[in-house]
Amino acid sequence: MAPSPLGGEGASRRPLLEIVIPAYNEEGRLPGGLLQLCAKLARMPFPTSVIVVDNASTDRTAEIVSDWPRGPVPVRLVRCATPGKGAAVRAGLLGTTAPFVGFCDADMATDLDAIDHALGLLLSGERVVIGSRAHRDSRVENRHSRIRELGAYGFRALAGALVRGVSDTQCGFKFFDGVLARETAGLLRTPGFAFDVELLARCVEAGGRVREIPVRWRDMPGSRFSPARHTFGIVLELGRIWLRLRTKPGSAARPAWEPPLDPVGYP
Incomplete structure (x- = not known):
């Protein structure tokens, strides 16, 4: 079997693990991030692959992925025109086939x-x-302002009412049983910042317990989140999620996506 043009030898075998990277105008950070991730996955004793979801970027994000050199870890491009990290993650998860x-x-x-x-x-x-990041064994390097930290505390309090027992719904590092991820991603309707809350709530609804693990996490420069500009929209998103989770499936027609309040969600 001929190797995939984007994957080298690993592309001829079904991956055990696929990792999605949502990306909006990431030409500056994506090359370094992909190098780190592919180097890590290449050391795994089983096939892996990476999906980068270009979320309607206006820079060279898609070109970087399309031109990524062949190697032991296949890198594939998926495009998502709906703005918002939630929409991009949904598209990426629905494009997976791996067990994990x-x-x-x-x-x-x-x-x-x-x-x-x-x-x-x-x-x-x-x-x-x-x-x-709230796990007692986590190591967190945080450069956030006091105002943003207070906003995060308020968000966690609201999110905790929807996903009970989870101390940090927003860390951008989540892994799933593949079947469960694809089933719940198909139900996801939140395109913006609070999508993690809906995704985790739907996993719990489907019988999946959420296990939190400690991480080493660094606050990286380049965040697009602004407490002053985005807080009101995030509260509205959480309200929509609360209502959506309490609506029985099929009880009313609903759009594929809620109208985006703001394409926020990228770190």
Whole structure:
């Protein structure tokens, strides 16, 4: 069998693990992040692959992925025209086929050694494993302002009412049983910042317990989030999620996506 033009030898075998990277105008950070991730995955003793979702970028993000050199870890491009990280993650997860899947941010703020821990738990029967900066064993380098920290505290309080027992819904490092991820991604309707809350809530609704693990996490420069500009929209998103989760499937016609309040969500 001829090797894939984007994957080298690993492309001829079905991956055990696929990792999604949502990307919006990431030409500056994506090359370094992809190098780190592919180097990590190439050391795994089984086939892996990466899906980069270009979220209607206006820079060279898609070109970087399309031109990515062949290697032991296939890198594939998926395009998503709906704005918002939630929309991009949904498109990426629905494009997977592997038994285990996950997603992480293009800046690789979470140390990639956590992949070993997450996959070990998935192999032992866990169905949802997420990085938690609030875990007592986590090491977090945080440059956020006091205002943003207060906003994060308020968000966690609201999110906790929807996903009980989860201390950090927003860390961009989440791994799943592949079947569960694809089923719940198909139900996801939140395109923006709060999409993680809906995704985790739907996993719990489907019987998947959320397991939090410690991470080493660094606050990376380049965040597009502004507390002053985005807080009101995030509160509205959480309200929509609350209402959506309490609506029985099929009880009313609903759009494929809620109208985006703001394409926020990228770190």
